[in-house]
Amino acid sequence: MKSAVITFPGSNCDRDLAVAIERVTGHAPIRLWHGEQSLPEGLDLIGVPGGFSYGDYLRSGAMAARSPVIGAVVEAAERGVAVLGICNGFQILTEAGLLPGALMRNAGIRFVCRTVGLKVENASSRFTSLYEAGETIRIPVAHHDGNYFADDATLDRIEGEGQVAFRYAEPVNGSARDIAGVLNAKGNVLGMMPHPERVVESQHGHTDGARMFEGLARSVLERA
Amino acid sequence: MKARIHVTLKDGVLDPQGRAIHHALEGLGFGGVEDVRAGRLIELTLADGTNDEDIDAMCRKLLANMVIENYRVEKVA
Numbered sequence: 001m002k003s004a005v006i007t008f009p010g011s012n013c014d015r016d017l018a019v020a021i022e023r024v025t026g027h028a029p030i031r032l033w034h035g036e037q038s039l040p041e042g043l044d045l046i047g048v049p050g051g052f053s054y055g056d057y058l059r060s061g062a063m064a065a066r067s068p069v070i071g072a073v074v075e076a077a078e079r080g081v082a083v084l085g086i087c088n089g090f091q092i093l094t095e096a097g098l099l100p101g102a103l104m105r106n107a108g109i110r111f112v113c114r115t116v117g118l119k120v121e122n123a124s125s126r127f128t129s130l131y132e133a134g135e136t137i138r139i140p141v142a143h144h145d146g147n148y149f150a151d152d153a154t155l156d157r158i159e160g161e162g163q164v165a166f167r168y169a170e171p172v173n174g175s176a177r178d179i180a181g182v183l184n185a186k187g188n189v190l191g192m193m194p195h196p197e198r199v200v201e202s203q204h205g206h207t208d209g210a211r212m213f214e215g216l217a218r219s220v221l222e223r224a
Numbered sequence: 225m226k227a228r229i230h231v232t233l234k235d236g237v238l239d240p241q242g243r244a245i246h247h248a249l250e251g252l253g254f255g256g257v258e259d260v261r262a263g264r265l266i267e268l269t270l271a272d273g274t275n276d277e278d279i280d281a282m283c284r285k286l287l288a289n290m291v292i293e294n295y296r297v298e299k300v301a
Contacts, residue, residue: 066285066286102289102292104237104238104292106240107240109241109244150291174240
């Protein structure tokens with residue numbers, strides 16, 4: 001699997017994501033700086049990591065979504081390359097228009113940092129194929145702006161199309177319909193607030209995140 | 225020329241910050257506050273002759289997130 005992880009000024013989960021991808025799949029991602037105008041050829045996966053890009057100026061993810069590399073990411077997504085946005089990466093992908101909705105300040109105002117239960121809603125995407133539909137997994141969250149919002153018509157549409165990948169199994173941040181992770185209509189872009197890259201080895205306490213990267217690697221082999 | 229861009233949350237979008245401000249005002253003893261909505265003010269200093277379409281485009285492409293926010297342009301001499 002050929003992958004790349006993008007670093008923005010203020011990203012802080014880029015290394016964790018790169019290490020998780022390498023440990024699980026055996027292939028080290030290419031590390032890219034946000035100022036790149038183009039992407040390496042033949043990518044199977046682009047990782048947009050967590051952090052506080054541009055210090056969350058204006059809105060979380062707003063500045064990063066207008067950085068040079070994102071134009072190339074949008075083009076790659078249109079070609080069907082898998083794009084995974086985690087936490088700030090999810091915020092960036094919604095700001096870039098690759099995913100519906102927006103991430104707002106947590107309903108309880110506070111930063112939430114703990115491991116939460118997530119219900120797998122869609123287990124047929126290339127990100128989630130190694131999970132069971134309806135299964136509850138445990139993945140950590142760490143965010144201030146994870147309160148997912150979209151208007152009712154959009155929520156009805158994405159629920160009907162199977163674009164809700166994960167739902168919180170407990171109250172976390174006030175997200176509409178407890179949505180924790182969203183796919184685009186084609187199913188090749190996933191944004192999620194929880195951090196699967198933080199739970200891929202037994203020393204992490206859980207390994208529920210590993211199946212996402214294993215599933216992505218397997219989907220590449222199956223499509224080859 | 226200056227333009228003040230007032231960015232506000234759309235009706236129906238929950239505003240936790242506004243709610244916390246409301247709560248704090250009540251804590252200070254100010255009764256009679258029925259609702260609080262927090263927004264953002266962005267002041268642009270523009271070259272004379274900058275057209276309205278460009279200002280609108282700036283708002284839609286970056287200054288406001290049209291999924292959750294509205295904007296109003298106030299021109300200041």
